[in-house]
Structure formats: structure tokens, C-alpha cells
Amino acid sequence: MAKVAADALVIAVSKGTDGPVILGAPLSPASIASLNGSMTALGVTGAADQLVRLPGLPETGTKVLVLAGVGTAKNGVVSDEALRRAAGSAARQLSGLNHVLFAFPTTAVAQVAGIAEGAAMGAYQYASLHSNTKGKLSPIAKVTIHSTLAKDPELATALERATIVANAVNATRTLVNEPPSKLYPATFAEAAKDLAKGLPVKVTILDEKRLLKEGYGGIMGVGQGSSRPPRMVKLEYKSDRAVADLALVGKGITFDSGGISIKPGAGMVTMKCDMAGAAAVLNAILAVAALGLPVNMTGWLCIAENMPSGTAIRPSDVLTILGGKTVEVLNTDAEGRLVMADGLVAASQEFPDVIIDVATLTGAQVVALGHRTAGVMGDEGVSAALKAAADRAGELIWPMPLPEELRPSLDSPVADMANIGERMGGMMTAAVFLQEFIGKGKDGETIPWAHLDIAGPAFNEGSAYGYTPKQGTGMAVRTLVAYVEDVVARSH
The missing domain is CATH 3.40.220.10 (Leucine Aminopeptidase, subunit E, domain 1)
Incomplete structure (x- = not known):
């Protein structure tokens, strides 16, 4: 040498x-x-x-x-x-x-x-x-x-990809690590716009007036307890060579106190990380755009701060989600699924080929799979493809079922459904809730969908290991990019 x-x-x-x-x-x-x-x-x-x-x-x-x-x-x-x-x-x-x-x-x-x-x-x-x-x-x-x-003639391209993907992971980590006094709905939305500069990605920010006018009842309900109103950020990347139309939806709770159903103090300490799903979706789409992959992608960042106050939603309140479904709120700390419901409906209305959502959704995910492995639920084909992409990318996810018997536990006597149900297997119960908001495609069939619960692996409370630092990890960015690459590869 x-x-x-x-x-x-x-x-x-x-x-x-x-x-x-x-x-x-x-x-x-x-x-x-x-x-x-x-x-x-x-x-x-x-x-x-x-x-x-x-x-x-x-x-x-x-x-x-x-x-x-x-x-x-x-x-x-x-x-x-x-x-x-x-x-x-x-x-x-x-x-x-x-x-x-x-x-x-x-x-x-x-x-x-x-x-x-x-x-x-x-x-x-x-x-x-x-x-x-x-x-x-x-x-x-x-x-x-x-x-x-x-x-090797392929090396330069491979190294450029490695740089783009690593930068996307690191940008996600930085967003997750920001204190909630610095990163709240309005500043998160502006950060999305700043990060997209120079890339062929259109960023549309829906403020609280537009969210109210257009009927985003889940995100408005969760955000109404905070002095910092919610935002929905829509990202659009289009390729004239697109082989697929993909939609990503991300949970962006910039701080989760639990609302009126307030968390214990110790359970609140890391809750600045509750927007990690939205951060991953944002940076995955920006990475796909930087790589110039031949797909069309939309991203929906469902951003709110969940706080207790005189204006906060209460247990027993009923919210009307975008599209008209009603949800009885039995626990205001099950707020992620409420903002995600709006995002899933909005994504469905554009008839994508596939919807993938990413969220730090449940503590039950950590109980089931620990701090390093995410759970994936949904259509078997999409889940299997995400698992294969994660394996290639080096991230840990594991498929979990969506048992039919969990759906009746979400029944409500006053609304179409309640926001909490069977506690045992709570990760899957939350996914069953989200499934209710997946619309039908142009062919009349339910749009293929998968849900990634990254509650544990999105934030590292322990010691650093490998390439994973303390705090924000950037979980799911690499899997999502690899998934899109696999979709492209299968189209040839």
C-alpha cells in the first residue's frame, strides 16, 4: 500500500x-x-x-x-x-x-x-x-x-449515493435532537422548506386556518391545546420517467406531553423525538430527489404539539377526521394516530400506488420488539418489501400481524370509532386504527399500505454504538430509500 x-x-x-x-x-x-x-x-x-x-x-x-x-x-x-x-x-x-x-x-x-x-x-x-x-x-x-x-466505474455513483443517504440520516438526527423550544410546528415546517432548497421538491405548508377550513380535524384537535398551532407539510417530487406513485406519511408531534391524559414526568423527557417519523419521511423524499430516482412521491408531515391547557381536547371529545369519519378520544396521549389519520386520508385522495406511514406511535412497540427493532404492519407485499429493503440497508424491522379481533375493541357508542382499544398488543391495535383511514385506489381496491412503528429505534437513550449516536438515530430513512430503489429495480 x-x-x-x-x-x-x-x-x-x-x-x-x-x-x-x-x-x-x-x-x-x-x-x-x-x-x-x-x-x-x-x-x-x-x-x-x-x-x-x-x-x-x-x-x-x-x-x-x-x-x-x-x-x-x-x-x-x-x-x-x-x-x-x-x-x-x-x-x-x-x-x-x-x-x-x-x-x-x-x-x-x-x-x-x-x-x-x-x-x-x-x-x-x-x-x-x-x-x-x-x-x-x-x-x-x-x-x-x-x-x-x-x-471500478460504478464506484463514484455508489459513493455519491452513500453521501446523499448518510446526509439524509444525519439531517433527520439533527431535527430529532433539536429542543422543542426551537423545533415546533411552524419552525419544523420552515426547516422542511429550507432543507428542500435546490432540490426538485415542491413544499406546501398548510397553516391552522387552512387546516380548519379543509377539515383536518385530527391534527387540529391534537394541536388545539398548544399556543403553537399545527401544520401539515406536503412534499411533492415528480419525475418524467416515473415508474410508480408513492406516498409517505410521517408523525410530527414536536413535543408530546400526553395532553390532558398527561404522561408521568419521566415519560416526557424524550418526547421531543415524537416527530422522528415526519423527519424521516422528509429526508427520505429529499434523498430520493437528490438521487433522481424515477418515481413520483408525495410526503405528508403531520405536525402538532400535544399540550394540556384550557383549550386542549378532553377524553370523551369527538373529532371529525378529514373525509368525515368521527373518532371518540378516550385518551389524549394516543394522539399520533389522530394526526396520522388526517395524513393517511389526504394521501389516499391522490390515489398513489402505495402508502407507507412512519411514526413513533406506541410504547407497546418497544415492549414487543425492544429499542433497536421497528415493527412493520399492513399489506403483506408492502411489509415484505420494506423488510427486504431494511435488511439491505442495515436497519432492523420485523413484520407483525393485524389481527381481526382487535378491531371491535375500537368501537365507540358515540362515534365511528375510539382512538384506543385492546391494550395487549397495543402496537397492532394502533395499526388497526390507522388501517381504517386507508382509501381506495382508482381501481376500487384498497390502496396497498404499510405502517412502520419506530418508537424504540428512533431515539437512543443508551450509549452510542456502531454508527448510531446517542439521541436521534435517523431510523427509517435508509429503509425508505432502499425500498424506492427496489420498486424502481422491479419495474425494469
């Missing part, structure tokens, strides 16, 4: 049955032998997220040699996602350095792009509001990837 004037050279180490194994490092046999003889004594295991720094070798030209764990290699092969996570982990832990050189084993362009994507996501830092930033390490500024595929 030619010398590179970088601060650090990062090589991959896997967790083998007989100890750590260096993978494809472009080092001399003597250096490899020396490292092999000392790794165990140095405590190197190859476990995922482990990072060990050593003095740089003269042959590399870098100041530091870094051994990055990639976990267990199955049959000697490391998955693309393991490389992506290891690159992200290294980029995150090497903050303070300027230029980092990665020399991981790569046999496909997708792996090189995955390393670039992981590094870009791992280097993310939220521009926090600390008054004293002394001692804070800056994120790495430059990444070089050593690969035998450097001259």
Missing part, C-alpha cells in the same frame, strides 16, 4: 474461534506477524465496537494504527453491515483526528460504499447548545478508503 498522509489507518479485526483475526490489511507480512503475536496481550478481541489504538507503522505513513472490531465472521466472511458498523464505530471514536484512512477487506462496490456511509453516519455530531465547548473533540473531516476496487 502506498503511504498516505493520514492521521490514522484503520484495519479490521474479526472475532475468531481461536482469537482475533486481522482481515485483509494491506500491511507487510512482518507487520501482520508482529500484530498477531501481540493482539491477545493487548486485549484485542475483534468484538464489534472495540477500538484499539497503536503507534503507526513506518510503512503506512500514518501516525496511528487502529484495530477495529467487526465481530464474528461467518465462514470467514464479514457482512456488509458489519463493515458499515465498524467504520461508523471507528469514525465516532476517532473524533479529534482530521483524516482517517480505512483499509477494510472489500470485494464489492457495495462494501466500499457501505464503509463510506458508515463513516459519515458515525462521524455525526449534533451542534449542541453548550456554552462552553472547550475539550469537545471535532468530528473527523476527511475519510479515505483503500480498496482494490478504486478504479
Whole structure:
């Protein structure tokens, strides 16, 4: 390997049955032998997220040699996602350095792009509001990837995609991380407009007067308790080569106190993240536009702040959703499904081929699937396609059913339905509620639809890991982009 004037050279180490194994490092046999003889004594295991720094070798030209764990290699092969996570982990832990050189084993362009994507996501830092930033390490500024595929004609396009997708994930994280005093319905709507600048995406903001006039009763009801009125943001991206018309709907509760059915104090602490679905939808569509994918897409960001006040909706109130269905509000903390109902109806009225909604919808999702795996429910074909896209993108989602027996639990004696029903399996009950607002397509059949509940994986309350930082994670952006790419690929 030619010398590179970088601060650090990062090589991959896997967790083998007989100890750590260096993978494809472009080092001399003597250096490899020396490292092999000392790794165990140095405590190197190859476990995922482990990072060990050593003095740089003269042959590399870098100041530091870094051994990055990639976990267990199955049959000697490391998955693309393991490389992506290891690159992200290294980029995150090497903050303070300027230029980092990665020399991981790569046999496909997708792996090189995955390393670039992981590094870009791992280097993310939220521009926090600390008054004293002394001692804070800056994120790495430059990444070089050593690969035998450097001259592959497909590499430039793959790296451009990796950059666009990672930037979309990081922009989503920043929106989620903003304090609710800074990001509320009006400023979220303006942020959408700002992020779309320079892209072929039309942004239409529906303010409270227009929402009231046009009958968006769910979003107006949820937002009426706040001094900051709600917004619906419509995004439109059109391609003259479109092979499909897709609609995305995102939950954008900028802060969720629970309303009159107020949450306990501890349950409110992270509720600035309740707009993560809308942030993911926004940035996924912007990424699709930046990539120039041949589809038409609309996005509906259902943005409100759920607060208790003298003007807030009460348990037992009845709201009229866009399109006329009535909902008895039995719990004002089940507000996400109310704003999403309006968005799903609005999306349906334009007869897309598919509707996908994304929401931090239920605490039951976390109970069922934990903090890292999202649930997907809806039409089997759309759900399966989203699962396949997530697997390719490196995100964790798992299909869940929509049991018919849950629907009667949503019956109301005074309205078409109630906003809460069977508590057990609450993630699925919430999805059954949303299903009621999916309209029919031009063919008279119900529009294919799937619902992503990202309540757990949208916000990381624990320690950072891989390319995932604390707080906002950017969950679902990569899955949505991969899904659109798969739709395009299937059309050929």
C-alpha cells in the first residue's frame, strides 16, 4: 500500500474461534506477524465496537494504527453491515483526528460504499447548545478508503449515493435532537422548506386556518391545546420517467406531553423525538430527489404539539377526521394516530400506488420488539418489501400481524370509532386504527399500505454504538430509500 498522509489507518479485526483475526490489511507480512503475536496481550478481541489504538507503522505513513472490531465472521466472511458498523464505530471514536484512512477487506462496490456511509453516519455530531465547548473533540473531516476496487466505474455513483443517504440520516438526527423550544410546528415546517432548497421538491405548508377550513380535524384537535398551532407539510417530487406513485406519511408531534391524559414526568423527557417519523419521511423524499430516482412521491408531515391547557381536547371529545369519519378520544396521549389519520386520508385522495406511514406511535412497540427493532404492519407485499429493503440497508424491522379481533375493541357508542382499544398488543391495535383511514385506489381496491412503528429505534437513550449516536438515530430513512430503489429495480 502506498503511504498516505493520514492521521490514522484503520484495519479490521474479526472475532475468531481461536482469537482475533486481522482481515485483509494491506500491511507487510512482518507487520501482520508482529500484530498477531501481540493482539491477545493487548486485549484485542475483534468484538464489534472495540477500538484499539497503536503507534503507526513506518510503512503506512500514518501516525496511528487502529484495530477495529467487526465481530464474528461467518465462514470467514464479514457482512456488509458489519463493515458499515465498524467504520461508523471507528469514525465516532476517532473524533479529534482530521483524516482517517480505512483499509477494510472489500470485494464489492457495495462494501466500499457501505464503509463510506458508515463513516459519515458515525462521524455525526449534533451542534449542541453548550456554552462552553472547550475539550469537545471535532468530528473527523476527511475519510479515505483503500480498496482494490478504486478504479471500478460504478464506484463514484455508489459513493455519491452513500453521501446523499448518510446526509439524509444525519439531517433527520439533527431535527430529532433539536429542543422543542426551537423545533415546533411552524419552525419544523420552515426547516422542511429550507432543507428542500435546490432540490426538485415542491413544499406546501398548510397553516391552522387552512387546516380548519379543509377539515383536518385530527391534527387540529391534537394541536388545539398548544399556543403553537399545527401544520401539515406536503412534499411533492415528480419525475418524467416515473415508474410508480408513492406516498409517505410521517408523525410530527414536536413535543408530546400526553395532553390532558398527561404522561408521568419521566415519560416526557424524550418526547421531543415524537416527530422522528415526519423527519424521516422528509429526508427520505429529499434523498430520493437528490438521487433522481424515477418515481413520483408525495410526503405528508403531520405536525402538532400535544399540550394540556384550557383549550386542549378532553377524553370523551369527538373529532371529525378529514373525509368525515368521527373518532371518540378516550385518551389524549394516543394522539399520533389522530394526526396520522388526517395524513393517511389526504394521501389516499391522490390515489398513489402505495402508502407507507412512519411514526413513533406506541410504547407497546418497544415492549414487543425492544429499542433497536421497528415493527412493520399492513399489506403483506408492502411489509415484505420494506423488510427486504431494511435488511439491505442495515436497519432492523420485523413484520407483525393485524389481527381481526382487535378491531371491535375500537368501537365507540358515540362515534365511528375510539382512538384506543385492546391494550395487549397495543402496537397492532394502533395499526388497526390507522388501517381504517386507508382509501381506495382508482381501481376500487384498497390502496396497498404499510405502517412502520419506530418508537424504540428512533431515539437512543443508551450509549452510542456502531454508527448510531446517542439521541436521534435517523431510523427509517435508509429503509425508505432502499425500498424506492427496489420498486424502481422491479419495474425494469
